[in-house]
Amino acid sequence: MRRIISVLLENEAGALSRVAGLFSARGYNIESLTVAPTDDPSLSRMTIVTGGTDSIIEQITKQLNKLVDVVKLIDLTEGQHIERELMLVKVVAAGSEQREEVKRLVDIFRGRIIDVTESTYTLEMTGNGDKVDAFVQALSQVEIIEVVRSGVSGIGRGKRALSA
């Protein structure tokens, strides 16, 4: 089952490699991993999308907790949560018909065109994984030059929070 684990860890050199190394050493799967410092510059927040049986997920959370750099973690998928992913897509947009079609799709998906040249558009799209996937599908008639996805960031709904 797909899980989103949110981890608060010391913002120190090597902390990311400890997490990545743990996943590869123990054969756990990583679908995506994002990390950046928080409002407290001494802490980083990491969102890991992974999958596995309940016992594997239990081991993953225990092993992560065991890392000395990890301060706290929660499994966001255990409760109500919001997930977002940012995608940047560069597509061929030459000729008015093609440019119109891309613009229409972007509007429908509530994305934005953030860079324009004579022959290309660069698009920005934010949403949960499904929406971002659906947008790529919708672009099937358009020639995609490149796709950049940030991986998922997640946060609990309501008062549910992960803080040190």
Added chain:
Amino acid sequence: MQLTGADIVVRCLQDEGIEFLFGYPGGAALHIYDALYKQDQVKHILVRHEQGATHAADGYARATGKPGVVLVTSGPGVTNTITGIATAYMDSIPMVVLTAQVPSHLIGDDAFQEVDTVGITRPCVKHNFLVNDVDDLAETMKKAFYIASSGRPGPVVVDIPKDITANLTDYNYPESVDMRSYQPRTRGHSKQVKRGVDLLLSARKPIIYTGGGAVIGNAEDAVQKLVNMLSYPSTSTLMGLGAIPASNKNFLGMLGMHGTYESNMAMHDCDVMIAVGARFDDRVTGELAKFSPSARIVQIDIDPSSIGKNVPVEVPIVGDCQEVLEQMIELLEPRVDEIDRAAVNQWWEQIGRWKSLDSLAYKTNEEKIVPQVVVERLGEITKGDAYVCSDVGQHQMWAAQYYAFEKPRRWINSGGLGTMGFGLPSAMGVQLAYPDATVICITGDASIQMCIQELSCCLQYGLPIKVINLNNQYMGMVRQWQEFFYDRRYSHSYMDALPDFVKLAESYGHIGMRVEKPAELDATLEEAFALKDRLVFVDVITDPTVNVYPMIAAGKGHHEMHLAPGQEEVKERELA
């Protein structure tokens, strides 16, 4: 007055109360070595290979419970320690490894003797640090000792670039450190402890199963109190031997791949199991699908990730073994009468029938020395009171099976990683810690050659270790598996061109002895052990055809043990 980083390293070791530093100098470590030269509080032990330093520190830590400390130079100095660090990591041994690094401005340049120490050690340490600023050095050292020794212990590496050891700062060694990201829990959750107690009292066919955590956690008194109070059958893993004295009437011997028949059968048939600091390792459980089908399990471990990892557990209790057991004992004491003694007595009768098989019985031989006899004789000569350090293989299993350990921390061996070469250097660490104790290294002709260079270190520091080399001219355990599972194709397990170990020991400045005849064994061993102040290397030529029994083969359960030849028929007859 400001101190250099090198002086600070040494001052930290002094303030931490470190007696011995096992190390080997080199370019990047020279400032630290210079600082060591100016003092005599921390005694540096010069090994002959960095792997030896880590095993020696490890042996010291296993025997004393205090962290072992290592100092090596950058590059190859570090890579040579990896086996020793991984060995300590697998068995949860507290150790601090100080590694010198090339100067900060050269890091990442592929400089001479540079390796990414933090990266290369990361998978086999509890934690590691790269010191970027001399102002952080003392606090990092304190953290390293704290992390290595607390919670589930383990090795911690501190990587120190050479320029940091030259820089100056004020020295201030913190009394303690508080880390928001690292707060091991030692006390068991009271509700879980109560549930564990209820389950234990409800048992009709109980088993107490102790592991290395009972030794590392200094839980021997609590374990023995529990065992004696309940009078439940008890068994131990390879790593836990000694926490319950071998002579305790409730002790069934070791369990697992080469455990006793009664231990493994009791594990299989039990209805309630309490695991104390044991992690259900594959060498202990046999085939997981066949593991203890009716057991309801209580597991105590300080590491939450060890609980329920391989086997589902009904009552998980996270905490220090000693502390949790004391909590349990307090609740159990007034309720012991609730135990269904009739049922437990019946269980004991069943166990008695299994035990009557005498699964460790072996055949002696007039012509050739059988290795089991050697270990039994060692036990008699040393009255079960020696520190026994072993290498890895058949001799390790025989040592575990036939040397009756009465005390914890007397059995020093690499259980998790199974590191050949561990025996001799670990014995050095033990002998340094306890100069007046009898320290034996039980080894084999293959294992001993993996760290034999440390015989030179033993001479330098006058370590009177007794090396007992069970020489069967094979990698015995490999040979045994090839005999059983590879149709006797002995692929590369024969040790051709062995050195003359007696002459080898002599050339290192020690006393060498050889014994080939069973009739001469006793006299030789007695002579060796009478030489109290000398290292004696006894080359015991043994029967190469002897195998370790009983055995659980791969894919088999506890109830499917392979007994010694001749015993299968006894089993059919006795247990029919």
